[in-house]
Amino acid sequence: MTNNQANNPSRNTQETITSNAAGRELPQKQIVKSFKTETKKKRTPAFDRVQEHRDNINNGFECWIADDLSSVVYLFELRGSILARGYKGRAKKSAFYYSFKTEEARSQFVSDWMQKRSVSAEAKKKGYPEPGVETLF
Numbered sequence: 001m002t003n004n005q006a007n008n009p010s011r012n013t014q015e016t017i018t019s020n021a022a023g024r025e026l027p028q029k030q031i032v033k034s035f036k037t038e039t040k041k042k043r044t045p046a047f048d049r050v051q052e053h054r055d056n057i058n059n060g061f062e063c064w065i066a067d068d069l070s071s072v073v074y075l076f077e078l079r080g081s082i083l084a085r086g087y088k089g090r091a092k093k094s095a096f097y098y099s100f101k102t103e104e105a106r107s108q109f110v111s112d113w114m115q116k117r118s119v120s121a122e123a124k125k126k127g128y129p130e131p132g133v134e135t136l137f
Contacts, residue, residue: 040067050090058085064110070121071095071114075106082106086113089121 043051047069054072055063061076073086084106085097096113100106 041069043069047090050092053092054087061085064114066114066118068118068121071117073110073114075110084110086110088117 051072054074058074058076061074064073064075066072069089071086071088073084075084077083082100082103083098084100086095087093088095098109100109
């Protein structure tokens with residue numbers, strides 16, 4: 001009986017690294033789409049740290065990021081349910097986690113929510129009250 005392992009060194013090595021030294025799974029490649037807004041904001045190291053945390057939670061899901069970084073949404077299907085999870089700005093806690101009956105309903109809701117977040121962030125930046133918020137003067 002011969003041992004062929006010595007002749008084939010790649011047999012004992014792992015082709016791709018899927019976990020770090022602590023044994024946690026590394027984030028797999030995600031589909032990232034940009035949501036067009038009027039303004040485009042530059043990514044900061046703080047946003048990148050939070051985004052890395054979100055990517056670890058939402059590993060392998062489709063990700064939509066607003067150009068002004070006001071919102072991030074992950075779209076996925078789990079056990080036959082059509083789901084979406086959204087985050088505001090640099091928040092680590094999700095703003096919503098909803099299931100939908102159809103993919104069209106999900107994409108419509110996500111588009112509307114991201115548009116509202118962009119308008120709200122724009123109003124906050126200019127110092128105007130957010131749309132839909134009454135002022136008592």
